[in-house]
Amino acid sequence: MRIAILAGVSALVLSVFGARAGEKQYGPGVTDTEIKIGQTIPYSGPASAFSSYGRVMTGYFQMLNEKGGINGRKVNLISQDNAFSPPKAIEQTRKLVDDDGVLAEVGTVGTVPNIAVQKYLNQNKVPQIFISAGGRRFNDPHNFPWTVPFYPAFEMEGATFGKFIVKTIPNAKIAVLYQNDDYGKDYLTGFKAGLGLDSTAKIVAEASYELSYPTVDSEVLKLKAAGADTIVYFATPKFAAQAIKKANELNWKPAQFLASPVNSIQGVLTPAGLENVQGAYTTQFTKQAGDPAWADDPDVKDYVAFMKKWVPNDSPNDFIALSGYINAQAIAKGLERCGDNLTRENLLAQATSSNKERVGMLLPGIELTNSKENYAPYRTLRMAIFEKTSWKLLEE
Numbered sequence: 001m002r003i004a005i006l007a008g009v010s011a012l013v014l015s016v017f018g019a020r021a022g023e024k025q026y027g028p029g030v031t032d033t034e035i036k037i038g039q040t041i042p043y044s045g046p047a048s049a050f051s052s053y054g055r056v057m058t059g060y061f062q063m064l065n066e067k068g069g070i071n072g073r074k075v076n077l078i079s080q081d082n083a084f085s086p087p088k089a090i091e092q093t094r095k096l097v098d099d100d101g102v103l104a105e106v107g108t109v110g111t112v113p114n115i116a117v118q119k120y121l122n123q124n125k126v127p128q129i130f131i132s133a134g135g136r137r138f139n140d141p142h143n144f145p146w147t148v149p150f151y152p153a154f155e156m157e158g159a160t161f162g163k164f165i166v167k168t169i170p171n172a173k174i175a176v177l178y179q180n181d182d183y184g185k186d187y188l189t190g191f192k193a194g195l196g197l198d199s200t201a202k203i204v205a206e207a208s209y210e211l212s213y214p215t216v217d218s219e220v221l222k223l224k225a226a227g228a229d230t231i232v233y234f235a236t237p238k239f240a241a242q243a244i245k246k247a248n249e250l251n252w253k254p255a256q257f258l259a260s261p262v263n264s265i266q267g268v269l270t271p272a273g274l275e276n277v278q279g280a281y282t283t284q285f286t287k288q289a290g291d292p293a294w295a296d297d298p299d300v301k302d303y304v305a306f307m308k309k310w311v312p313n314d315s316p317n318d319f320i321a322l323s324g325y326i327n328a329q330a331i332a333k334g335l336e337r338c339g340d341n342l343t344r345e346n347l348l349a350q351a352t353s354s355n356k357e358r359v360g361m362l363l364p365g366i367e368l369t370n371s372k373e374n375y376a377p378y379r380t381l382r383m384a385i386f387e388k389t390s391w392k393l394l395e396e
Contacts, residue, residue, distance in 0.1 A: 027343040029103035035070065035335060035342060038078040038096035039107045040117075045083035046211050049237035049267040052314045053109045053132060054079045056324030059310030060332070070335050078102065084211070086116035093117040097126055104129055104347055106331045107150070107324075111135050111183035112211070114147075122146045127344050129351040130331045132323065135182045136189075139376045141352075148351045148370075150327055152260070152378040154183065154234075155190030157283050160381050161232060161257050162194020164281070165201050169255060172201040175228035177219055177243055179235055180208035187234035187259055204228050209239060220246040232257040237268045237320075244272035256280040260381075263391065265290070266318035274389060282391060283381040285366045286326060290317035290390045299360045317390075322361060329359035330368065330377075363393075 029036030041054030061075040069075055078100055082089040089112070096102045104127035108114055114133045121128040122144050129148040131138060134157070138149040165172050176191070178184030188206070195201055205226030207219035216239050223231060224247070231247065231254045233240045240262035247254065256277065262268045263282040287294045289307075294300045303325060307316040314321045335342070337350040352375055357368040368377040384391040 024340040025343050025346070027103050027345075027347070028101045029076075030073075030342040033073055034076055035073050036076045036078065036100065036102050037104050037106050037331070037335075038080070038093075038100060038102035039105060039109075040080045040082035040089050040092045040096075040113055041109050042084040042113070043081040045085060046238055047084040047110060047112075047236050049264065050084075050109045050132075050261075050320055052267070052311075052318055052321040053107070053324035053327070055314055056307075056311050056321045057107050057328040057331070060306070060325060060328035063306060063310050064332060070332060071339060075332075075335070077106075082108075082110075082113045084110055084112055086112060089113035089116040090120065093120065097121075097124065103127070103342065103344060106130050107132060107327050109133070111181060114138065115182060118144055118147055125344060127348050127351065129348065130327055130334065132327055133183075134376075135186050137182060139374065141372060141375055146348060148348070148375045150330055150377060151323075152283075152285060152381060153190075153376050154186040154259075155193070156376075156378070157260060157381060158187040158190025158192075158234070159194035160283050160383070161259075161281075162191045162196070162199075164194075164383055165230065165257070166195060166199050169230060170200050172230040172255070173204045173226075173228045174201060175205045175207070175223035175226060175231045175254065176203060177207050177209070177216065177223060177231065177233050177235055177239075179239070180210055183236075184208065184234045191232065191234070201230075209235075211236075213239075215246075216243050217246050219243070220250070220252075224250055224252045228254055230255040230257070232259075233262055234259050235262055237262050237264060241268045241272040244268075244276050248273065248276040258282045260284070260319070264319040265390070266315045267320050269386070277386050278388070280386045282384050282386070284384045284391060284393065285363055285378060285381050286319070286322055286361050287363060288317070288319075288391055289322070291392070292390075293392075303361055326359055326361055330354075330357075333357065333359070 043051045061077045065074045080092040109132040130150040134151040134154040209216045334350045354368045370377045383394045
């Protein structure tokens, strides 16, 4: 009799456990029919050139919803303007969490806005994931476990520039224009590490600027006066375009290196004058829709078709738009991997367990891999040169 009772209890426990294991588990913002997520984007303010990110990500989830959503649930992406202002970013993020009840903040653009809300989101254990910022502080699982970067690490990109200059312009006299915050300083730290202590290529001048500055004309004058023959822009779009134009007005023709956030043809190079950026260098991790070399590539065809239908007022040739497209795919994959366990904890787990993952428009050989110990998803970048109207990959 005792054996039969124990067997019955065991069967009941297994039955209850099995039922619970198969049950749907939902966090805030999730129902059987909806997944509510949020983000803040600089649709206005000094970094409004980044606004294409938000429009593209919004369009991407509209496309997915037309196809049935993710695992049968429509994705409600609430995209708010942060004006690239810390107080505005905090205000909008609190609304997303407290009033809209989102599952997570995803894909928020920019170092400044993400720093502003990082502590609040981590204290409240709200995922701040797939953010478009590559600062060192965003890859800190110990102090900020709920923050997961998606953009390539700024220090890694800076080091890539430094190593390239040592190899190709070994006696370069380098000027650096950088934004006076974590964004610019992380780039500069990586750049100096890439140059190394014993390099014959030397930094002869540095000039920083604040986001509140109307122009960087005086900074460019200072850099030119130092006798530099190479300039590196660790800036945001508005100021990079200004600096390129000012250098040309001064008839200063240094070798130019543009950090990837300012290599947008539409957002930076065209306003600066394409004739002023011929032969400039940047890093890349994506295919380019405007490059004839990729004209027949299936990824490119899908991307151009998506842009034409869902974001018709933005250019597929704009790197900012393309970054938003890649980011949105990663967000969707993370949500899809959650299945019916759509809790904040599981979304964080899925966002930090990519293993050689590919999304559309990444260059061959570029894969996304991260872990609980290292949240950064990118490990390598490619160098490219601007020729005529597009960026061309350099041979490795």
